[in-house]
Amino acid sequence: MSFSVTILGSASAKPTASRHPSAQAVDIHEQYYLVDAGEGVQQQLVRCGINPLKIRAVFISHLHGDHVYGLFPLISSLGLYGRRTPLRIFAPAPFGEMLACHLKYFDSELPYPVVWTEVDTTEHALLMENRTLEVWSIPLRHRIACAGFLFREKQPPLNVDKFKIAKYGLSVAQITAAKRGEDIALDTGEILPNASVTYRPYEPRSYAYLSDTNYSARAATLCKGVDLMYHEATYAAAEQRSARERGHATTVDAAKAALKAGAGRLVIGHYSSRYKDESVLVEEARQLFPETYPATEGVCYNIEKRP
Numbered sequence: 001m002s003f004s005v006t007i008l009g010s011a012s013a014k015p016t017a018s019r020h021p022s023a024q025a026v027d028i029h030e031q032y033y034l035v036d037a038g039e040g041v042q043q044q045l046v047r048c049g050i051n052p053l054k055i056r057a058v059f060i061s062h063l064h065g066d067h068v069y070g071l072f073p074l075i076s077s078l079g080l081y082g083r084r085t086p087l088r089i090f091a092p093a094p095f096g097e098m099l100a101c102h103l104k105y106f107d108s109e110l111p112y113p114v115v116w117t118e119v120d121t122t123e124h125a126l127l128m129e130n131r132t133l134e135v136w137s138i139p140l141r142h143r144i145a146c147a148g149f150l151f152r153e154k155q156p157p158l159n160v161d162k163f164k165i166a167k168y169g170l171s172v173a174q175i176t177a178a179k180r181g182e183d184i185a186l187d188t189g190e191i192l193p194n195a196s197v198t199y200r201p202y203e204p205r206s207y208a209y210l211s212d213t214n215y216s217a218r219a220a221t222l223c224k225g226v227d228l229m230y231h232e233a234t235y236a237a238a239e240q241r242s243a244r245e246r247g248h249a250t251t252v253d254a255a256k257a258a259l260k261a262g263a264g265r266l267v268i269g270h271y272s273s274r275y276k277d278e279s280v281l282v283e284e285a286r287q288l289f290p291e292t293y294p295a296t297e298g299v300c301y302n303i304e305k306r307p
Contacts, residue, residue: 001029001132003153003205003303005228008044010269010278010295012212012234012248013066015039020297021066022270024230025050026151026207028133034058034074035149035209041070042077048298053081057128059135060091061211062121062146063098072102079110086113090128090135092121092145121145124222132156138222140213143247148211150223153204164197203305208261212270214244215253220260228303230295231257233268233281251281255288269295 004027011019021038025045032054034041045052052074060068068091078087089095096116103110119127119137128135131154138148160178164170174184184192208223210216210231223229231254235243243250249257251268258266266289271278278294285292293301 001202002027003029003207004300005207005230005267005303006048006050006300007267007269007295007297008041008048009036009038010271010297011038011066012232012270012272014273016273018297019271019273020044021069022061022211023070024209025055026209028151028153030054031056031133033135033151036061036067036211037069037071037074038066039069042074044297048300052078053083055087057088057090059127059149059209060089060095060119061140061148061209062092062142062144063095064144064212067211068095068098072098072106075102075110075114076107079107079112083112086115088115088117088128090117090119092119092147119147121147129154136222138208138210138219139216140211140219141216141247142212142214146212146247148213148219149209150206150226151209152206153202155204156201158194158198159201160198164192168192168197170197205303205305207303208263210257212247213249214247215249215256217260220257223257223261223263225262227264227305228267228301229258229261229263229265230267230269232270233285234270234272236275236281237284251285252288255285255292258289258292263289264291265301266292267295267301268292271295 006025008023009020020040022036023038023041024035026033136150140146206226208226208229233251233254234248235250237250237252282294
């Protein structure tokens with residue numbers, strides 16, 4: 001089952017010649033979720049081979065322009081693409097006012113509904129769930145109301161080993177019982193422990209997106225054991241004062257958060273335009289957290305469960 005993150009944008013504040021503002025596409029079991037939507041996100045989706053019609057929901061961390069300016073053109077284009085199913089958008093208030101203005105003046109006859117759910121950025125809350133997935137909000141510490149998002153797979157149902165089915169001649173009723181977690185009684189009187197005939201198809205995986213924020217021990221703790229963490233690292237460690245004043249993080253802050261969370265891997269992005277080469281920032285974070293990687297646009301990070 002697929003679980004991956006494609007980096008669509010990695011710049012902070014403004015686009016540069018080589019970087020777009022914040023945006024990511026999270027693929028979970030072939031269903032896509034857009035996380036933040038900076039300027040140019042439509043083009044980035046196309047460049048990365050992601051069909052915009054496959055987007056099931058959008059999660060906006062906060063209402064600074066570099067995280068939301070690309071969403072409204074995308075809403076219009078989805079109508080042109082022929083979307084008919086609802087588009088769910090999770091974002092802090094007053095996003096509803098922005099959306100109402102857009103729909104009034106640009107998309108008054110949109111052929112599909114846009115459904116906004118307000119994110120309370122002070123709470124760690126379940127925002128969305130389906131058969132295989134939960135998405136939780138993570139309170140962050142920025143200059144305005146801001147939330148991160150934790151994507152976590154649910155425990156998959158048991159599968160029954162097909163070789164054991166053939167070996168013991170299990171009936172449909174016995175297979176169904178095994179999937180419920182029950183032991184199996186054979187006609188011979190032998191009892192097969194459930195664990196001897198079933199298996200989990202995969203171990204649940206998780207991804208945390210920590211957008212614009214100062215270092216937050218609470219946010220890191222809420223992501224405990226996450227397999228992949230994205231954490232903004234707008235500044236190098238030497239710029240700690242600027243980061244603190246502007247509600248941002250340094251490379252060291254991001255690495256500390258990954259350590260606190262016990263993350264498997266860390267991806268850093270939201271680079272200030274002063275840094276032409278992000279490898280300097282990545283190497284600085286690696287001094288504290290070796291499994292640090294850059295949010296390089298177009299790169300897809302597959303999320304695998306740690307052994």
